[in-house]
Amino acid sequence: xxxxxxxxxxxxxxxxxxxxxxxxxxxxxxxxxxxxxxxxxxxxxxxxxxxxxxxxxxxxxxxxxxxxxxxxxxxxxxxxxxxxxxxxxxxxxxxxxxxxxxxxxxxxxxx
Amino acid sequence: xxxxxxxxxxxxxxxxxxxxxxxxxxxxxxxxxxxxxxxxxxxxxxxxxxxxxxxxxxxxxxxxxxxxxxxxxxxxxxxxxxxxxxxxxxxxxxxxxxxxxxxxxxxxxxx
Numbered sequence: 318x319x320x321x322x323x324x325x326x327x328x329x330x331x332x333x334x335x336x337x338x339x340x341x342x343x344x345x346x347x348x349x350x351x352x353x354x355x356x357x358x359x360x361x362x363x364x365x366x367x368x369x370x371x372x373x374x375x376x377x378x379x380x381x382x383x384x385x386x387x388x389x390x391x392x393x394x395x396x397x398x399x400x401x402x403x404x405x406x407x408x409x410x411x412x413x414x415x416x417x418x419x420x421x422x423x424x425x426x427x428x
Numbered sequence: 429x430x431x432x433x434x435x436x437x438x439x440x441x442x443x444x445x446x447x448x449x450x451x452x453x454x455x456x457x458x459x460x461x462x463x464x465x466x467x468x469x470x471x472x473x474x475x476x477x478x479x480x481x482x483x484x485x486x487x488x489x490x491x492x493x494x495x496x497x498x499x500x501x502x503x504x505x506x507x508x509x510x511x512x513x514x515x516x517x518x519x520x521x522x523x524x525x526x527x528x529x530x531x532x533x534x535x536x537x538x539x
Contacts, residue, residue, distance in 0.1 A: 350527070358532060359432070359521075360471075360530045361530070362529070365526060365527060405471070415461060415473055415476050415484070420470040420471075421471075
Protein backbone atom coordinates (compact mmCIF):
# COMPACT_ATOMS: atom_id res chain seq x y z
CA UNK A 318 0.00 0.00 0.00
CA UNK A 319 1.18 3.53 -0.60
CA UNK A 320 2.44 5.56 2.28
CA UNK A 321 3.06 9.26 2.50
CA UNK A 322 6.49 10.20 3.74
CA UNK A 323 6.85 13.68 5.14
CA UNK A 324 9.96 15.76 4.90
CA UNK A 325 11.50 17.18 7.00
CA UNK A 326 10.89 15.07 10.10
CA UNK A 327 11.21 18.18 12.25
CA UNK A 328 11.14 21.89 11.53
CA UNK A 329 11.76 24.85 13.81
CA UNK A 330 10.95 28.40 12.73
CA UNK A 331 10.32 31.84 14.18
CA UNK A 332 6.83 33.20 14.53
CA UNK A 333 5.83 35.08 11.39
CA UNK A 334 7.91 32.94 9.06
CA UNK A 335 6.45 30.53 6.54
CA UNK A 336 6.65 26.78 7.10
CA UNK A 337 6.81 24.32 4.23
CA UNK A 338 6.38 20.58 4.65
CA UNK A 339 6.59 18.03 1.89
CA UNK A 340 5.02 14.65 1.34
CA UNK A 341 5.94 11.96 -1.15
CA UNK A 342 3.96 8.84 -1.94
CA UNK A 343 4.43 5.77 -4.07
CA UNK A 344 1.36 4.88 -6.13
CA UNK A 345 -1.66 6.50 -7.80
CA UNK A 346 -4.04 8.26 -5.49
CA UNK A 347 -7.62 9.45 -5.45
CA UNK A 348 -6.89 12.24 -3.00
CA UNK A 349 -4.31 13.44 -0.51
CA UNK A 350 -5.11 14.98 2.85
CA UNK A 351 -3.20 16.87 5.50
CA UNK A 352 -3.91 16.52 9.21
CA UNK A 353 -2.57 18.26 12.29
CA UNK A 354 -1.97 16.68 15.68
CA UNK A 355 -1.37 18.74 18.76
CA UNK A 356 0.52 17.05 21.55
CA UNK A 357 -1.70 14.57 23.38
CA UNK A 358 -4.63 15.01 21.01
CA UNK A 359 -6.21 13.26 18.08
CA UNK A 360 -5.57 14.23 14.47
CA UNK A 361 -7.56 17.07 12.98
CA UNK A 362 -8.32 17.29 9.28
CA UNK A 363 -6.90 20.40 7.60
CA UNK A 364 -7.41 20.10 3.87
CA UNK A 365 -8.10 17.60 1.10
CA UNK A 366 -6.81 17.88 -2.44
CA UNK A 367 -8.04 15.60 -5.19
CA UNK A 368 -5.82 13.99 -7.77
CA UNK A 369 -7.14 16.30 -10.52
CA UNK A 370 -6.35 19.43 -8.50
CA UNK A 371 -2.99 21.15 -8.40
CA UNK A 372 -3.40 23.71 -5.66
CA UNK A 373 -5.79 24.48 -2.86
CA UNK A 374 -6.02 27.19 -0.24
CA UNK A 375 -7.63 27.37 3.17
CA UNK A 376 -6.90 30.44 5.25
CA UNK A 377 -3.14 30.51 5.87
CA UNK A 378 -2.74 27.04 4.39
CA UNK A 379 -1.71 26.34 0.82
CA UNK A 380 -1.43 22.81 -0.50
CA UNK A 381 0.02 21.79 -3.82
CA UNK A 382 -0.10 18.41 -5.51
CA UNK A 383 2.16 17.17 -8.28
CA UNK A 384 0.92 13.76 -9.36
CA UNK A 385 3.74 13.37 -11.90
CA UNK A 386 6.26 13.59 -9.06
CA UNK A 387 3.94 11.90 -6.56
CA UNK A 388 4.48 14.71 -4.10
CA UNK A 389 2.57 17.33 -2.18
CA UNK A 390 3.54 20.32 -0.10
CA UNK A 391 1.83 22.12 2.74
CA UNK A 392 2.68 25.77 3.24
CA UNK A 393 1.65 27.61 6.39
CA UNK A 394 2.10 31.34 5.96
CA UNK A 395 2.76 33.82 8.76
CA UNK A 396 3.16 31.06 11.31
CA UNK A 397 2.03 31.44 14.91
CA UNK A 398 3.09 29.71 18.09
CA UNK A 399 -0.30 27.96 18.04
CA UNK A 400 0.72 26.23 14.79
CA UNK A 401 3.20 24.15 16.78
CA UNK A 402 2.09 20.56 16.15
CA UNK A 403 2.82 17.49 14.07
CA UNK A 404 1.54 17.52 10.51
CA UNK A 405 0.66 14.36 8.63
CA UNK A 406 -0.16 13.68 5.02
CA UNK A 407 -2.48 10.82 4.20
CA UNK A 408 -3.33 9.25 0.87
CA UNK A 409 -6.26 7.24 -0.46
CA UNK A 410 -6.12 5.25 -3.67
CA UNK A 411 -9.89 5.31 -4.12
CA UNK A 412 -12.95 6.94 -2.63
CA UNK A 413 -13.75 4.09 -0.28
CA UNK A 414 -10.40 2.85 0.97
CA UNK A 415 -8.89 3.94 4.25
CA UNK A 416 -6.20 6.57 4.44
CA UNK A 417 -2.55 5.65 4.84
CA UNK A 418 -0.67 8.10 7.03
CA UNK A 419 2.97 9.10 6.98
CA UNK A 420 5.03 9.58 10.12
CA UNK A 421 4.58 13.31 10.21
CA UNK A 422 6.60 16.50 10.44
CA UNK A 423 7.01 18.04 13.89
CA UNK A 424 6.73 21.80 13.53
CA UNK A 425 7.88 24.11 16.30
CA UNK A 426 7.05 27.80 15.99
CA UNK A 427 9.07 29.91 18.39
CA UNK A 428 7.55 33.13 19.64
CA UNK B 429 -22.23 16.90 17.70
CA UNK B 430 -19.77 15.89 20.43
CA UNK B 431 -17.33 14.37 17.96
CA UNK B 432 -15.81 10.93 18.31
CA UNK B 433 -15.83 9.83 21.94
CA UNK B 434 -13.31 7.39 23.36
CA UNK B 435 -13.02 5.88 26.79
CA UNK B 436 -11.08 5.56 28.91
CA UNK B 437 -8.65 8.38 28.14
CA UNK B 438 -5.90 6.68 30.10
CA UNK B 439 -5.47 3.06 31.07
CA UNK B 440 -2.70 1.54 33.11
CA UNK B 441 -2.76 -2.19 33.51
CA UNK B 442 -0.49 -5.09 34.25
CA UNK B 443 0.78 -7.58 31.75
CA UNK B 444 -1.68 -10.40 31.21
CA UNK B 445 -4.78 -8.37 31.99
CA UNK B 446 -7.61 -7.83 29.57
CA UNK B 447 -8.04 -4.31 28.23
CA UNK B 448 -11.16 -2.97 26.53
CA UNK B 449 -11.16 0.32 24.69
CA UNK B 450 -14.42 1.94 23.65
CA UNK B 451 -15.46 4.26 20.88
CA UNK B 452 -18.61 6.13 19.94
CA UNK B 453 -18.40 7.45 16.37
CA UNK B 454 -20.08 10.55 15.03
CA UNK B 455 -23.73 9.90 14.31
CA UNK B 456 -24.36 9.20 10.64
CA UNK B 457 -20.82 8.13 9.85
CA UNK B 458 -20.68 4.70 8.24
CA UNK B 459 -16.95 4.07 8.52
CA UNK B 460 -15.07 3.45 11.76
CA UNK B 461 -11.31 3.01 12.08
CA UNK B 462 -9.04 1.88 14.91
CA UNK B 463 -5.42 3.11 14.86
CA UNK B 464 -2.44 2.65 17.11
CA UNK B 465 0.25 5.32 17.44
CA UNK B 466 3.77 4.85 18.79
CA UNK B 467 6.93 6.84 18.37
CA UNK B 468 8.65 3.96 16.64
CA UNK B 469 5.94 2.89 14.21
CA UNK B 470 3.88 6.04 13.77
CA UNK B 471 0.17 5.75 13.10
CA UNK B 472 -0.91 2.24 12.14
CA UNK B 473 -4.35 1.22 10.94
CA UNK B 474 -5.50 -1.81 12.92
CA UNK B 475 -8.98 -2.48 11.54
CA UNK B 476 -11.87 -0.67 9.94
CA UNK B 477 -15.60 -1.20 9.68
CA UNK B 478 -18.17 -0.15 7.11
CA UNK B 479 -21.79 -0.20 8.25
CA UNK B 480 -20.73 -2.18 11.34
CA UNK B 481 -19.05 -4.90 9.25
CA UNK B 482 -15.28 -5.44 9.58
CA UNK B 483 -13.74 -4.83 6.19
CA UNK B 484 -10.02 -5.19 6.76
CA UNK B 485 -8.35 -6.44 9.93
CA UNK B 486 -4.97 -7.14 8.40
CA UNK B 487 -3.40 -4.53 10.64
CA UNK B 488 -4.40 -6.29 13.84
CA UNK B 489 -1.06 -7.38 15.30
CA UNK B 490 -2.10 -10.83 16.49
CA UNK B 491 -4.91 -12.90 17.89
CA UNK B 492 -4.68 -11.13 21.21
CA UNK B 493 -6.42 -8.19 19.55
CA UNK B 494 -10.09 -8.25 18.63
CA UNK B 495 -12.57 -5.56 17.63
CA UNK B 496 -16.34 -5.48 17.43
CA UNK B 497 -18.97 -3.07 16.28
CA UNK B 498 -22.32 -4.34 17.55
CA UNK B 499 -24.19 -1.28 16.29
CA UNK B 500 -23.63 1.99 14.47
CA UNK B 501 -22.91 3.93 17.63
CA UNK B 502 -20.44 1.73 19.46
CA UNK B 503 -17.22 -0.17 18.91
CA UNK B 504 -14.71 -1.91 21.15
CA UNK B 505 -11.10 -2.91 20.78
CA UNK B 506 -10.04 -5.64 23.15
CA UNK B 507 -6.57 -6.87 24.01
CA UNK B 508 -6.36 -10.15 25.88
CA UNK B 509 -3.85 -10.83 27.33
CA UNK B 510 -2.10 -7.48 27.23
CA UNK B 511 1.68 -7.17 26.93
CA UNK B 512 4.08 -4.26 27.58
CA UNK B 513 4.67 -3.86 23.83
CA UNK B 514 0.99 -2.99 23.44
CA UNK B 515 1.65 0.30 25.21
CA UNK B 516 0.61 3.04 22.79
CA UNK B 517 -2.07 5.60 22.09
CA UNK B 518 -5.09 4.03 20.44
CA UNK B 519 -7.29 6.24 18.28
CA UNK B 520 -10.73 5.69 16.92
CA UNK B 521 -11.86 7.67 13.89
CA UNK B 522 -15.07 7.82 11.90
CA UNK B 523 -16.00 9.15 8.48
CA UNK B 524 -18.84 9.33 6.03
CA UNK B 525 -16.80 10.27 2.99
CA UNK B 526 -13.06 10.66 2.85
CA UNK B 527 -12.40 13.01 5.74
CA UNK B 528 -11.74 11.19 9.01
CA UNK B 529 -12.62 12.59 12.41
CA UNK B 530 -10.46 11.37 15.24
CA UNK B 531 -11.26 10.86 18.87
CA UNK B 532 -8.92 12.09 21.61
CA UNK B 533 -7.31 8.68 21.96
CA UNK B 534 -6.72 6.23 24.80
CA UNK B 535 -3.22 6.17 26.22
CA UNK B 536 -2.55 2.57 27.22
CA UNK B 537 0.33 1.62 29.47
CA UNK B 538 0.95 -2.06 30.13
CA UNK B 539 3.37 -2.66 32.98
